[in-house]
Amino acid sequence: MAENILEKLKQTILDFDEDAALDAANEALAAGVDPVEAVGALADGLNELGDKFERMEVFLPEIMLASDAFKNALSVLEPEIKKRNTEGQKAIPVVIGTVQGDVHQVGKDMVATFLTTAGFDVHDLGVDVAPSRFLEEAKKLDAKIIAAASLMSTTRPVQKDLIDFLEAKGVRDNFIVLVGGGVVTQEWADQIKADGYGQDAIATVEIAKKLLHVA
Numbered sequence: 040m041a042e043n044i045l046e047k048l049k050q051t052i053l054d055f056d057e058d059a060a061l062d063a064a065n066e067a068l069a070a071g072v073d074p075v076e077a078v079g080a081l082a083d084g085l086n087e088l089g090d091k092f093e094r095m096e097v098f099l100p101e102i103m104l105a106s107d108a109f110k111n112a113l114s115v116l117e118p119e120i121k122k123r124n125t126e127g128q129k130a131i132p133v134v135i136g137t138v139q140g141d142v143h144q145v146g147k148d149m150v151a152t153f154l155t156t157a158g159f160d161v162h163d164l165g166v167d168v169a170p171s172r173f174l175e176e177a178k179k180l181d182a183k184i185i186a187a188a189s190l191m192s193t194t195r196p197v198q199k200d201l202i203d204f205l206e207a208k209g210v211r212d213n214f215i216v217l218v219g220g221g222v223v224t225q226e227w228a229d230q231i232k233a234d235g236y237g238q239d240a241i242a243t244v245e246i247a248k249k250l251l252h253v254a
């Protein structure tokens with residue numbers, strides 16, 4: 040039963056069907072499907088569509104519709120995921136955003152949701168975020184973590200610019216910098232001296248907790 044609904048969720052993304060995505064998300068919750076698994080199924084769909092895009096089997100308008108379908112379904116699933124937030128834990132401020140020049144948002148939103156669920160106080164700066172803005176907001180919020188996403192090889196260098204900018208301002212050691220996104224690897228994170236790399240939303244929560252020495 041749950042398997043079928045997960046497959047259905049994924050299919051709504053492959054069909055770039057916004058209404059069906061919303062309905063399937065509601066159906067998943069009604070059937071007691073784990074909302075985290077449901078989000079995983081949607082992400083599988085989007086990644087599969089990404090491969091089709093690469094093979095020129097689908098085009099940008101379809102991808103845009105699919106990501107809107109994803110966001111529709113997430114709007115239903117996210118409140119359920121957030122309900123799991125650990126009560127009573129001191130919320131550690133985190134700023135997150137997609138780097139300047141890059142408007143990909145879906146994966147970053149997933150990471151923000153999972154960090155919130157794990158008890159972090161997440162401030163999402165959105166997409167196309169300049170290094171100076173990351174720092175400005177991090178200072179304002181007394182953030183411990185700056186998390187920067189990049190989905191394209193053309194914007195990946197901006198993650199390095201961010202770290203260089205923090206160094207130039209003499210504040211590099213005040214923050215844990217996490218990097219991630221489709222084009223990012225552990226090797227790249229090491230190369231630019233980021234503190235951590237998150238391959239997916241779950242791994243990001245784990246690395247954030249590990250670096251902050253929280254359970």
Ligand code: B12
Nearest residue numbers: 089141142144145146187188191192219220221237239240
């Ligand atoms: C959806 C999508 C779009 C949508 C984005 C809509 C939105 N609101 O987000 C739209 C249609 C707008 C779009 C536009 C473009 N796109 Co696009 N897009 C994609 C696609 C198909 C899926 C991305 C996605 O959402 N994946 C699903 C999520 C769940 O995965 P994820 O983002 O990787 O996130 C996970 C991890 O990476 C990690 N993570 C994510 N963020 C972070 C952050 C931190 C801090 C950490 C630790 C971890 C982490 O956790 C997430 C959850 O597990 C990818 C293909 C792909 N396979 O990635 C192409 C892709 C990224 N796009 C691409 C391109 C080229 C473009 C355009 C330039 C196309 C064009 N010709 O105009 C424009 C760029 C516009 C811009 N300036 O940014 C290329 C990039 C190629 C490259 N290597 O440089 C890709 C790879 C497609 C391809 N194969 O060619 N795109």
